[in-house]
Amino acid sequence: xxxxxxxxxxxxxxxxxxxxxxxxxxxxxxxxxxxxxxxxxxxxxxxxxxxxxxxxxxxxxxxxxxxxxxxxxxxxxxxxxxxxxxxxxxxxxxxxxxxxxxxxxxxxxxxxxxxxxxxxxxxxxxxxxxxxxxxxxxxxxxxxxxxxxxxxxxxxxxxxxxxxxxxxxxxxxxxxxxxxxxxxxxxxxxxxxxxxxxxxxxxxxxxxxxxxxxxxxxxxxxxxxxxxxxxxxxxxxxxxxxxxxxxxxxxxxxxxxxxxxxxxxxxxxxxxxxxxxxxxxxxxxxxxxxxxxxxxxxxxxxxxxxxxxxxxxxxxxxxxxxxxxxxxxxxxxxxxxxxxxxxxxxxxxxxxxxxxxxxxxxxxxxxxxxxxxxxxxxxxxxxxxxxxxxxxxxxxx
Numbered sequence: 001x002x003x004x005x006x007x008x009x010x011x012x013x014x015x016x017x018x019x020x021x022x023x024x025x026x027x028x029x030x031x032x033x034x035x036x037x038x039x040x041x042x043x044x045x046x047x048x049x050x051x052x053x054x055x056x057x058x059x060x061x062x063x064x065x066x067x068x069x070x071x072x073x074x075x076x077x078x079x080x081x082x083x084x085x086x087x088x089x090x091x092x093x094x095x096x097x098x099x100x101x102x103x104x105x106x107x108x109x110x111x112x113x114x115x116x117x118x119x120x121x122x123x124x125x126x127x128x129x130x131x132x133x134x135x136x137x138x139x140x141x142x143x144x145x146x147x148x149x150x151x152x153x154x155x156x157x158x159x160x161x162x163x164x165x166x167x168x169x170x171x172x173x174x175x176x177x178x179x180x181x182x183x184x185x186x187x188x189x190x191x192x193x194x195x196x197x198x199x200x201x202x203x204x205x206x207x208x209x210x211x212x213x214x215x216x217x218x219x220x221x222x223x224x225x226x227x228x229x230x231x232x233x234x235x236x237x238x239x240x241x242x243x244x245x246x247x248x249x250x251x252x253x254x255x256x257x258x259x260x261x262x263x264x265x266x267x268x269x270x271x272x273x274x275x276x277x278x279x280x281x282x283x284x285x286x287x288x289x290x291x292x293x294x295x296x297x298x299x300x301x302x303x304x305x306x307x308x309x310x311x312x313x314x315x316x317x318x319x320x321x322x323x324x325x326x327x328x329x330x331x332x333x334x335x336x337x338x339x340x341x342x343x344x345x346x347x348x349x350x351x352x353x354x355x356x357x358x359x360x361x362x363x364x365x366x367x368x369x370x371x372x373x374x375x376x377x378x379x380x381x382x383x384x385x386x387x388x389x390x391x392x393x394x395x396x397x
Contacts, residue, residue, distance in 0.1 A: 133163030202237025215245025264343030
């Protein structure tokens with residue numbers, strides 16, 4: 001092949017992508033518009049997010065000497081979901097608060113940054129929790145970052161693999177018992193009273209203090225509180241924390257109304273609906289597979305004060321919402337999170353016209369890959385020959 005001399009650069013002083021291409025008409029030069037380019041030395045920079053304790057310090061029980069243990073949690077997106085809003089109609093606007101984008105993939109990080117920071121301030125060397133999975137991951141990550149040991153007690157066979165993997169990788173000492181979450185919680189409560197370990201389940205008041213910041217963010221994003229807040233309910237700490245946050249912001253004149261708090265439990269684990277503990281809770285939504293919520297009385301108080309409701313949703317309804325969020329909205333949450341959307345769709349006729357509704361998505365879908373594969377209704381197409389023709393045929397071309 002004869003030698004071709006390099007093509008002259010039509011923009012002297014600027015690099016070109018390829019100086020020896022055979023088609024000069026495709027030449028591309030790298031350039032900056034002097035008209036639109038900012039003065040990089042004087043450009044205003046977006047304030048760096050430093051975690052929710054720093055963002056909401058005036059509203060939290062911390063002092064200048066509190067050793068803040070943070071993974072820069074919080075600041076999660078409030079995402080419009082028009083396909084779900086269309087199913088409700090009536091001009092209703094629906095958003096999802098996607099807390100699955102926190103550092104360990106769930107809303108638990110909000111409470112754990114506070115609980116671990118305060119434990120460290122008190123001189124704790126170890127923390128303990130019972131968990132269906134998300135709490136164990138968050139407790140392990142924050143405790144290890146804070147230089148503490150983390151003990152997590154889980155119900156054997158009922159923790160999603162993604163969550164168990166997190167706890168192990170973060171360095172928690174994972175203790176799997178032959179019992180359910182409620183029994184695990186009984187054990188860790190007694191352990192914390194008897195041994196030198198700090199309990200970091202949601203009965204720890206600092207957990208709720210951290211979790212209330214999600215309500216602050218919702219108001220900051222919308223400019224007001226929503227008309228409805230739909231939320232999955234397991235141990236009932238998060239619904240309590242959201243109400244705390246909305247009430248505190250209302251008292252500070254950050255919003256001029258309070259939302260109706262609509263809590264949704266899985267039908268197989270719905271003590272707040274039946275009015276009595278469920279001895280053997282069962283649901284595909286393992287994160288809310290809890291039969292005796294530690295924050296039961298608080299949750300009832302929230303429901304009454306907000307004129308809200310508790311309703312149950314079946315596993316089939318949860319899985320349908322789970323698939324809908326992913327396939328129509330591009331939001332992949334874990335099954336328990338989808339209970340909020342399943343519940344909203346179940347009571348859609350009760351939603352006021354023109355209402356603004358926020359559904360809380362508590363955890364990331366990657367937490368539970370087994371359920372995603374099993375329930376996607378979108379089977380893998382294996383065994384295709386490695387040719388364009390074979391691939392095109394399977395694609396329907």
